[in-house]
Amino acid sequence: MFEFSPTRSKWEQIAETVADRVKSGELRPDDKLSEVELTEEFGVDRKTVRKAVAALRADRLVVTRTGMGSFVTHPSERGEQ
Template structure:
Protein backbone atom coordinates (compact mmCIF):
# COMPACT_ATOMS: atom_id res chain seq x y z
CA UNK A 1 0.00 0.00 0.00
CA UNK A 2 1.26 3.47 -0.84
CA UNK A 3 0.69 5.71 2.14
CA UNK A 4 -0.09 9.41 2.02
CA UNK A 5 2.75 10.91 4.08
CA UNK A 6 0.51 13.77 5.25
CA UNK A 7 -1.89 11.47 7.12
CA UNK A 8 -1.41 8.89 9.88
CA UNK A 9 -1.10 5.34 8.59
CA UNK A 10 -3.71 4.05 11.04
CA UNK A 11 -6.33 6.38 9.50
CA UNK A 12 -5.52 5.12 6.02
CA UNK A 13 -5.69 1.50 7.16
CA UNK A 14 -9.00 2.19 8.91
CA UNK A 15 -10.36 3.53 5.60
CA UNK A 16 -9.36 0.34 3.78
CA UNK A 17 -10.91 -1.84 6.49
CA UNK A 18 -14.07 0.32 6.50
CA UNK A 19 -14.41 -0.15 2.73
CA UNK A 20 -13.97 -3.91 3.12
CA UNK A 21 -16.66 -4.02 5.81
CA UNK A 22 -19.07 -1.85 3.79
CA UNK A 23 -18.54 -3.86 0.59
CA UNK A 24 -19.10 -7.18 2.37
CA UNK A 25 -15.55 -8.39 1.81
CA UNK A 26 -15.47 -8.69 5.60
CA UNK A 27 -18.98 -9.93 6.53
CA UNK A 28 -20.51 -9.71 10.02
CA UNK A 29 -18.59 -11.79 12.56
CA UNK A 30 -15.39 -11.75 10.45
CA UNK A 31 -12.49 -11.99 12.90
CA UNK A 32 -9.60 -9.61 12.38
CA UNK A 33 -6.11 -11.06 12.61
CA UNK A 34 -3.76 -8.37 13.87
CA UNK A 35 -0.81 -10.47 12.73
CA UNK A 36 -2.19 -10.76 9.19
CA UNK A 37 -3.06 -7.06 8.97
CA UNK A 38 0.35 -6.12 10.38
CA UNK A 39 1.97 -8.14 7.60
CA UNK A 40 -0.42 -7.01 4.85
CA UNK A 41 0.02 -3.30 5.58
CA UNK A 42 3.68 -3.58 6.68
CA UNK A 43 3.11 -1.66 9.90
CA UNK A 44 3.58 -2.23 13.62
CA UNK A 45 0.82 -3.95 15.55
CA UNK A 46 0.07 -0.75 17.49
CA UNK A 47 -0.86 0.89 14.17
CA UNK A 48 -3.29 -1.93 13.35
CA UNK A 49 -4.78 -1.64 16.83
CA UNK A 50 -5.37 2.10 16.38
CA UNK A 51 -7.19 1.43 13.10
CA UNK A 52 -9.37 -1.25 14.72
CA UNK A 53 -10.05 1.04 17.69
CA UNK A 54 -11.31 3.75 15.33
CA UNK A 55 -13.69 1.26 13.71
CA UNK A 56 -14.82 0.06 17.13
CA UNK A 57 -15.65 3.66 18.09
CA UNK A 58 -17.78 3.88 14.92
CA UNK A 59 -19.63 0.71 15.90
CA UNK A 60 -18.34 -1.26 12.91
CA UNK A 61 -16.19 -3.55 15.04
CA UNK A 62 -16.75 -5.24 18.38
CA UNK A 63 -13.96 -6.53 20.58
CA UNK A 64 -14.43 -9.32 23.07
CA UNK A 65 -11.72 -9.70 25.72
CA UNK A 66 -9.85 -12.93 25.13
CA UNK A 67 -11.63 -13.54 21.82
CA UNK A 68 -10.50 -10.76 19.48
CA UNK A 69 -12.10 -8.16 17.25
CA UNK A 70 -14.93 -8.93 14.85
CA UNK A 71 -17.07 -7.09 12.32
CA UNK A 72 -20.25 -6.01 14.11
CA UNK A 73 -23.65 -7.32 13.09
CA UNK A 74 -25.30 -5.05 10.55
CA UNK A 75 -28.30 -4.70 12.89
CA UNK A 76 -26.14 -3.49 15.76
CA UNK A 77 -24.61 -0.74 13.59
CA UNK A 78 -27.91 0.98 12.88
Protein backbone atom coordinates in the same frame (compact mmCIF):
# COMPACT_ATOMS: atom_id res chain seq x y z
CA MET B 1 2.26 -3.72 -0.23
CA PHE B 2 -0.17 -0.97 0.66
CA GLU B 3 0.75 2.50 -0.58
CA PHE B 4 0.27 5.05 2.22
CA SER B 5 -0.44 8.71 1.62
CA PRO B 6 2.11 10.90 3.42
CA THR B 7 -0.57 13.46 4.33
CA ARG B 8 -2.55 11.25 6.76
CA SER B 9 -1.62 8.94 9.58
CA LYS B 10 -1.22 5.27 8.74
CA TRP B 11 -3.75 4.10 11.32
CA GLU B 12 -6.42 6.34 9.76
CA GLN B 13 -5.73 4.93 6.31
CA ILE B 14 -5.84 1.35 7.61
CA ALA B 15 -9.12 2.02 9.42
CA GLU B 16 -10.58 3.57 6.28
CA THR B 17 -9.49 0.62 4.13
CA VAL B 18 -10.94 -1.94 6.54
CA ALA B 19 -14.15 0.12 6.88
CA ASP B 20 -14.50 0.10 3.08
CA ARG B 21 -14.11 -3.68 3.12
CA VAL B 22 -16.84 -4.00 5.74
CA LYS B 23 -19.21 -1.68 3.87
CA SER B 24 -18.61 -3.43 0.53
CA GLY B 25 -19.26 -6.85 2.03
CA GLU B 26 -15.71 -8.10 1.46
CA LEU B 27 -15.55 -8.49 5.25
CA ARG B 28 -18.77 -10.01 6.51
CA PRO B 29 -20.47 -9.94 9.91
CA ASP B 30 -18.66 -12.10 12.47
CA ASP B 31 -15.43 -12.20 10.39
CA LYS B 32 -12.45 -11.99 12.72
CA LEU B 33 -9.89 -9.24 12.21
CA SER B 34 -6.42 -10.64 12.75
CA GLU B 35 -3.96 -8.07 14.09
CA VAL B 36 -1.12 -10.26 12.84
CA GLU B 37 -2.54 -10.42 9.30
CA LEU B 38 -3.25 -6.68 9.22
CA THR B 39 0.26 -5.97 10.50
CA GLU B 40 1.72 -8.08 7.68
CA GLU B 41 -0.62 -6.75 4.98
CA PHE B 42 0.05 -3.09 5.74
CA GLY B 43 3.67 -3.44 6.84
CA VAL B 44 3.16 -1.58 10.12
CA ASP B 45 3.67 -2.42 13.77
CA ARG B 46 0.95 -3.85 15.96
CA LYS B 47 0.47 -0.56 17.83
CA THR B 48 -0.63 1.10 14.57
CA VAL B 49 -3.07 -1.71 13.81
CA ARG B 50 -4.51 -1.53 17.32
CA LYS B 51 -5.14 2.19 16.90
CA ALA B 52 -6.95 1.49 13.61
CA VAL B 53 -9.06 -1.24 15.26
CA ALA B 54 -9.92 1.17 18.09
CA ALA B 55 -11.20 3.67 15.51
CA LEU B 56 -13.27 0.93 13.83
CA ARG B 57 -14.65 -0.02 17.24
CA ALA B 58 -15.58 3.63 17.90
CA ASP B 59 -17.46 3.63 14.57
CA ARG B 60 -19.20 0.40 15.64
CA LEU B 61 -17.84 -1.50 12.63
CA VAL B 62 -16.09 -4.03 14.88
CA VAL B 63 -16.54 -5.33 18.38
CA THR B 64 -13.69 -6.66 20.51
CA ARG B 65 -14.34 -9.59 22.80
CA THR B 66 -11.77 -10.10 25.55
CA GLY B 67 -9.68 -13.18 24.94
CA MET B 68 -11.27 -13.79 21.53
CA GLY B 69 -10.35 -10.89 19.25
CA SER B 70 -12.12 -8.30 17.11
CA PHE B 71 -15.05 -9.19 14.89
CA VAL B 72 -17.05 -7.37 12.22
CA THR B 73 -20.42 -6.28 13.59
CA HIS B 74 -23.81 -6.97 12.01
CA PRO B 75 -25.45 -4.02 10.24
CA SER B 76 -28.12 -3.92 12.95
CA GLU B 77 -25.41 -3.37 15.57
CA ARG B 78 -24.18 -0.38 13.56
CA GLY B 79 -27.63 1.18 13.31
CA GLU B 80 -27.97 0.13 9.67
CA GLN B 81 -30.70 -2.00 8.18
